[in-house]
Amino acid sequence: MKILFGMLIVAVVASGCSLARPDKQTINITCSQQDLVVKVNGDRVTCPSKVDVRRDSKVVFEATKEGHETFSKTIDYHLSTAGKWDVVGTLCLLVPVVGLMSPGAWDLDQTDFSIQLHPTHK
Numbered sequence: 054m055k056i057l058f059g060m061l062i063v064a065v066v067a068s069g070c071s072l073a074r075p076d077k078q079t080i081n082i083t084c085s086q087q088d089l090v091v092k093v094n095g096d097r098v099t100c101p102s103k104v105d106v107r108r109d110s111k112v113v114f115e116a117t118k119e120g121h122e123t124f125s126k127t128i129d130y131h132l133s134t135a136g137k138w139d140v141v142g143t144l145c146l147l148v149p150v151v152g153l154m155s156p157g158a159w160d161l162d163q164t165d166f167s168i169q170l171h172p173t174h175k
Contacts, residue, residue, distance in 0.1 A: 070135040070142075074157030078108040078164065080128075084116070085169040091116045100168065108133075109156035114166065121170035133160040 082091065084100035091100050092115045098104055106112050109130060116124040132140075136158030143153065152158055 071133065071139050071152035071155045071158035074108075074133070074135055074155075076107060076109070076156035077105040078161050080104050080106060080112065080161065080163075081165045082114075083165075083167045085167070086118060086121070089116050089118050089168065089170065091168065106161070107156055108161055109159040112161065114168070116168045116170060118170050121172055124168055124170050126166075128161055128163045128166070130159045130161050133158055 080093070080103070082093070082098065082100055082102045082104060084091065089100055091098050091102070092113075093104050094106065094113055100116075111130065112128040114124070114126045114128070136153060139152035139158055
């Protein structure tokens, strides 16, 4: 009985490593030109900037400047190392599945982002 109780305590304590990670991740944005209108997920930001975004969802960048082509890019996300350990723990103990449901189980594919607009050709 003591061994079973000990295993249960270890399972609960070791589970959900992803729960300990923050739900947001910082993206560093730099721009090669001045006076760009930059939007991250629809919110206007200045450039250069550091923006905190959810780590478990795609991030959409848009940049515009008169006389230049519009820039847009989407950054995706992937399972983090902590999330991978939660998968292993879930296969063994089932309890770590809680961590997989948290944003901390994910990481953005890119955290340093540079924007360069090209002039339009008429």
